[in-house]
Amino acid sequence: MAQYYTTMNLKSRFAPSPTGYLHLGNARTALFAWLAARAVAGRFVLRLEDTDQSRSPQIYEKALLEDLRWLGLNWDEGPDIGGPVGPYRQMERLDIYQKYYEALLETGQAYPCYCSAEDLAAERAVQRASGKSPRYGGRCRHLNEGQRSDLEARSIQPVLRYRVPDSGMLTVPDRVWGERSYALADLGDFVIRRSDGSPAFFFANALDDALMGVNLVLRGEDHLSNTPRQILILQALDLPVPEYAHLPLLLGSDGQPLSKRHGAASLRDLQFYGYLPEAVRNYLARLGHHYAETDLLDDQALAAGFSVEKISRAPGHFDVVQLQHWQRLALQALSDTQLWEWRDLQYALNDAQLWKRLLAANLSDIENGLREKILKAVSEDENLQIQFVAAVRANVLFPEDAVDWLIRCFADEAFAALEKEDTAIAALAETPAEFWPLAAMLLQQSAGDYRIWTKTLQQESGLKGKSLFMPLRAALTGRSHGPELAALLPLIGMERAQQRLHTAASVLSEARN
Structure with missing residues (x-):
């Protein structure tokens, strides 16, 4: 059977059965068919194979269209937009x-x-x-x-x-x-x-x-x-x-058929976790298909680099670590303003249940308006929004991460309710008690200048390197790793920073309890 179409009349399709949420293997198939058409200015058709009526409720058709649009795919003919050779539902x-x-x-x-x-x-x-x-x-x-x-x-x-x-x-x-x-x-x-x-x-x-x-x-x-x-x-x-x-089949990293145990099985799962569609497109396009480019590609470049001849016969292995790599690249490609306006982040900022979970040790803070207080302060200062995003963006993969850092920067008494890492608790425990009042005093004297403060503190305390910076980070953020302290300190502010330094010992005690 010889190839009978030209690059000017190629027509591909995706023809799913709407019997459940779109599986990642099928999502990759849809993406490949879409890229093949877009690579040569061909046409892409969406057709619904809905003959199994008992398993094709309307909710799944609606979800299918929503998920494909979220992924960034568009079609030239389909059940929602019609076309010259419809209808595009088999039962019709x-x-x-x-x-x-x-x-x-x-x-x-x-x-x-x-x-x-x-x-x-x-x-x-x-x-x-x-x-x-x-x-x-x-x-x-x-x-x-x-x-x-x-x-x-x-x-x-x-x-x-x-x-x-x-x-x-x-x-x-x-x-x-x-x-x-x-x-x-x-x-x-x-x-x-x-x-x-x-x-x-x-x-x-x-x-x-x-x-x-x-x-x-x-x-x-x-x-x-x-x-x-x-x-x-x-x-x-x-x-x-x-x-x-x-x-070729799409398998989990363990070589078994992809399922929930691998962290995600459907496109809707990835949306729920907060992945950017750009990250998902770039990752799925490389599962069983070779691209010479290792950078994040836009849709035009993904299509230009796609070829059926570059599809491997070996099974593709879904690896959440690799997906997170593309998520990080996609986030870094956003400007600070775009990152703050990220739709999923806005949902997370307004999700009271998420805030409650992050502050599970002190739910009354939510009831007392902590979330509203923080969001009001940030929303009224665009410079503060950009300053925050610029500080934490390298440490954010998902909207929940950004909310967590927002609380760690701007919460007052509720800071004690945040989860503390074991390494952060250990750093607090290993630091001499007299270090904390000294750190607070020198912070005041330095007027919040991070470089002057840490240089003077090193001289006065005799601590340096990890022994100096790890306890400071633990006391100010509750974490042993994260954004640069120099960028976080202006966000935390003098008053909150001094309060956290003065209460480092009590924070340690509460964390142990």
């Missing part, structure tokens, strides 16, 4: 399918099958016991009209099966895996219409691709065995056959 295309069922019946390439589920299970059991691969034996192939009428009189609703040739080979080219050959006798006659009248995947998926002009199908390698059956259908109906490119 049943009349179209019926026309082609009748065409196959008329030519004898399809036939009704009345076998029960029990009959088919028994047949498969016998085949397995004899070491054969399970396949339909074709018992209903040769029923005459009288036999069919008798079965229908018993109210048995048949499925419709495609009649696979008894012999021959079918060669299936694949842009990722190369050519594969299939013995037709091994395929068995497969179902193309269920007993309830709804189309089976093999049929509707292939027919929709052909009728919608899709000429490049990117999908998971779990569909490799479906492809020969779908090509047979299209050839029988004299419809164009697209090129196929089957993507």
Whole structure:
């Protein structure tokens, strides 16, 4: 099968079943199909395969569209915007399918099958016991009209099966895996219409691709065995056959199928955690596809660098550490103003439950308006917002991190309620008690000048390096690592800083309790 499209008419698609939230493996498939189209100014189609009505409530269709838009994908044709070859929901295309069922019946390439589920299970059991691969034996192939009428009189609703040739080979080219050959006798006659009248995947998926002009199908390698059956259908109906490119599986870092235990399984999970869509696009684009560039790429560069030939046959391994790397790059690409106006950060700033969790040891502070007090102070001073973001941005991966640092900088008495790291507690415990009043006095004398303060404190206390800076950071922030103290000190302010230095011993005591 030769490539028959040009870079001017490439048309790809993403055709999910809206039966749950969008899995990361499917999200990568959607991204690859979108990049393939955008790389050559082609068209990208979104189609919903919603024939499993019991598992396709409206909530999942709505979530699917929302999640794809959040990822940054747009489509040229789809269920929400229409297009020249719609409709784009399979349940709205049943009349179209019926026309082609009748065409196959008329030519004898399809036939009704009345076998029960029990009959088919028994047949498969016998085949397995004899070491054969399970396949339909074709018992209903040769029923005459009288036999069919008798079965229908018993109210048995048949499925419709495609009649696979008894012999021959079918060669299936694949842009990722190369050519594969299939013995037709091994395929068995497969179902193309269920007993309830709804189309089976093999049929509707292939027919929709052909009728919608899709000429490049990117999908998971779990569909490799479906492809020969779908090509047979299209050839029988004299419809164009697209090129196929089957993507390797997406696994967790442990080599097992991706699931919740790896930290995220769906695109909605990543949104919930606060990942930026730019980070997710850059990471997913590199899972099983090679880019020479190691920097964060915009959409134009991602598309320009995409090629089906760069897709690996090896499984992609989802690694949350690598995803966090791209999250950090995406955050650093934002200006200070953009970072402060980050939508997810704004949600977090207004999430009282998050503040309560961060201050779990002292919930009354929330009730007494701590959150409102801090946000009011910051919102009234744009310079303070930018100063805060500039100070903490290198230590923020998620909105929750920014809220935590906001509290650590601007909380007064509630500071004692914040979680203290074990290393910070140890640093406080190892510091002589006389160090704290000295540090507070010298801070006052230095008028808050960080360089003068720490230089004088080093001379007066005899402490230096880690022994000096670790306890100061622990007393002022409750953490052993974080943003530069020189940048945090103006945010914390003289009054709060002195209070924290004076009460370092009591903070230690409370933390131990």
